Amino acid sequence: MGSREVLFTGLVVVFLTSTTLFILQLGDDEADNSQVDFYAAGNSPILMGDGHDHRNASDHQHGTDNIEYLSFNPLTTPGNAEVQVARSPDGNVYSYQAGWNDMHIVDVTDPYNTTVMGVYNDPNTQVLDVKYIEHDGREFIIQQNQLIDPGNADPNVGEWSDPAQVSVTLIDVTDKSNPCYVDSWYDADHPSGPHNLFTHKIDNEWYIFVANPDYEQCDSALGEACGGVTIAHLDLDTAITTLGCSSTIPLTPPGLAIFKVGEAEVAWENTRGGWIYIHDMTVQTWPGTDQNDPRYGRTFIYGSYWEAGLRIFDVSDVPHPQNSPEQYAFHVSACKAGVGNPLMCRWRAPEVGSWMEFLDMDGDGQPDSQTTGNVNGGRVSYIHYAEPFPEMVDVSHLGKGDELRHYTTAAVEVLSTTEGTGILYLLDTTNYTLDDGHFQFSISLASDWEIPYAEEVCYGADCSLNPDGEEWLLFSPHNLDSAYFETNEETDASHGGGWDGRLYVSHYHAGLWVLDLETLIVTGTEGWTERHIESTVGWYLPHGVDGEPLASVSYEFGWVPFLWAVEHHEGRTYASCISTGLYIVQLDIDKPFIGQPV
């Protein structure tokens, strides 16, 4: 344990006083230097220790001066998860926020004065993920239910004969005050319900990608997809023209809008063992314009597979109603007949890239993990969220060559640690190899980041200084959002070059962290703390009201903040706090981009 935390633990009052001074004295243009001064003075952005109450909002007035609080909306109930923000065809901006047993629609057009427009109640299980789709002027949310938390769910949960409790659900949100059920899909391969989902268009047709975290009692040798990604076609034209919109969830779903066509699954023979399952995934059509690159125009899933690391799957040749109607009809009917059972539902997206070269913190020559030693709560190995950067970027002004490069972020989720708060990796996913006409991503580590001085912090049951099982997941990256900004001399905030890139990281009780992509690229893997400070743009702990422990088995903490997700949208940052609600904040260097698609 370093002197910083010992000092801090004993001097909470003094620390908070000095933090207040720090925040008040910062000027916009002094932010970078002041961050260095802040750490040099022995301060920490990590709040813990004697006398500190993680549920007390006023104990968490903490952040850098370049992030301004705009508003807080407590919504109608606590218990929140993923948030999506989108500009509607009606011209307003709305957020759609997963809310444990409901989904809130909030008008955020005026970020200082937000209004709950509608609530979709889904009392069956837990709504953790939502994705927004606009199609032909109509608006939809696709969300999941997972049986994760009987403490906050319908008492009938566990009645397996009621698949509506563990399904993917399509909701029409065109009328913001009256969100309504359209259709749902239950997958036999998701017996406890899906955990995450993602939407993406392939050749003008919408597809959904659904994470199935179940993998026990699953035999990959039999052709079962163990902990795989369900891939389904979304027929929104039929949803619009044929299906109604219901205020109640029917016992038998219409089954006319969501059609499973296959799965993607980690190549088990190419792993190191340990704890392996799909968590989050994102999907991107390759952003490069080089037609000689075999990935040109193709679409990939970037899956987070815990100790199997990042896994990339090629879904370009997915059964498609226009491109391959016979194959599509065959797989849809086979998947439907087996309710998604992967033994009958056989199409698989091939794995075309993987990375699991985690950091080697114990210096034994192997990446740290459960099977190679020094797992430390998964600080470097529990890959939980990965996202390709939206654009190929020019790095010539950064001294990294003339070729446009493609980067992918991959961050861990840490349960409890003996030291550290969890690593965020920046991976270079530009290169590929060709073998007999088949390409494979050739992935290398470009940089990594952790909260500065995190190695002086521990938490949860594994923390020898203060073992506290209740503090599991206290400090850890969770989700992130990456944004690409086209800049000019006036708006560029980092290194010039005509673009900036920022990562907006939800870091549970450590709040919102904003990182600078160009600084990560420039500093690479040299050094440690100095570059972690240098690549940090700012951080902020939203703290609207005191937290109450939730009626929940998995997330009873009531910590303020406890950020599930942050989203950047048109220059503003939206943070979904599990225990309190929706926050909107403003990073100073994002102001030129307010109202612009980024």
Ligand SMILES: [Zn+2]
């Ligand atoms: Zn706290």
